[in-house]
Amino acid sequence: MNETTNFNDILKKSFLNDFMFGNLSVIDILLGLLTAFIAGALIYIVYKYTYRGVLYSPSFNATLLVMTMITCLVIMTISTNVVLSLGMVGALSIVRFRTAIKDPMDVVFMFWAIAAGISSGAGLYFLTFIGAGVIGSVLIVLSRKKHTDTLYLLVIHYTEEAADEVRKELQNLDHTLKSKIVRKNVIEQTSEVRLKIDNTAFMSRLNEIEGIRDVSLVQYNGDYAV
Template sequence: MDTTINFNDVIKNSFLNEFTFGNLSIIDVMLGLLTAFIAGGFIYFIYKMTYRGVLYSPSFNATLLVMTMITCLVIMTISTNVVLSLGMVGALSIVRFRTAIKDPFDVVFMFWAIAAGISSGAGLYFLTLFGAVVVGAVIFMLSRKKHTDTLYLLVIHYYEDGNDEVRRELQQLDYTLKSKIVRKDVVELTAELRLKIDNTAFMNRLNDIEEVRDVSLVQYNGDYAV
């Protein structure tokens, strides 16, 4: 009797026979979604409490909560069948996310939400909740760190005749020239300032210069200003 097992037999025995779906009880589903909801709600709370950017986005924060629960559902779905998991990976690979992330720290919260959804969907409830507490504590401590100075953008519009006086005032500040635009005899100067305290008396001195049309100061985080 020929007992030789070829490669196709191995594939059939170990893979193709696994088309049947596994079973997830209603309790497992409820526990997974509940854990994902609690972890997502905790991520929502930490993001709102620790956000230090210029523009807080409630919709992005709500997305973190929903993302956690959706990831949990995906993991529970693919855990029931190997073939289905491969198909879903292929389907998800064609998805392209075009939303720009303004604050690099937002990426941390996105990965945190995905990781919490994966662990809760895999049934690792204690790991999900304990990990959320530890990561949240680390982020909270980092957000409490005091910054010695704050970045601002100073925008000045003035006539070219006042160039020397404007430069003389700027030399008293810790600034970096970002741009200078000349439109006929009007100059638009943009400088990056570092201020340790909210002392803006220099704006009054600049505005008192006869050739200066207006002076604007906006908070700056390195990517964009509002």
């Protein structure tokens, strides 16, 4: 019985000494934060270069850089103290983020920032740089492949007399009807059109049709709500 007790005491002491209170040198801390900063800066540049949404948010992009460094700091903190790591799990489980993410690609960049922070905080510097280079290259290639054309919303207000001419003009475009509202003699039609950059000569032709009130063209990211 005493031997068992002594063995348990030895095991507890070993656990406490080896895992409870670890130490990080100043060099390790600076290297981790520097690696996180470089990876976050790369994420910042790639996000700005590949963004194809309606309204670019500099604050969200800056958040990605800072998030990488904060995640690195959290990982370094919990790696030195097992009690803190268990407490951090409980603390983070009650955090709720209620900011709406409209573009699915924003979620990808957020996970990328968190993963880069985790790997740099764990001291896996080469993994952080290699992963950042590969992921950044993939995102740049996908952004070029996907956005050869640009999506727009075409909004036209016209009278019943111009309906046939509008229909003929839209047949020459790659368009999809999104909504059509009739108010007495005025029709509001919203269509999704896919255009090459600066290929908007059709708007002048539409505007010259008798019965057209106005023509509007707005770039958007594919999300449409009625």
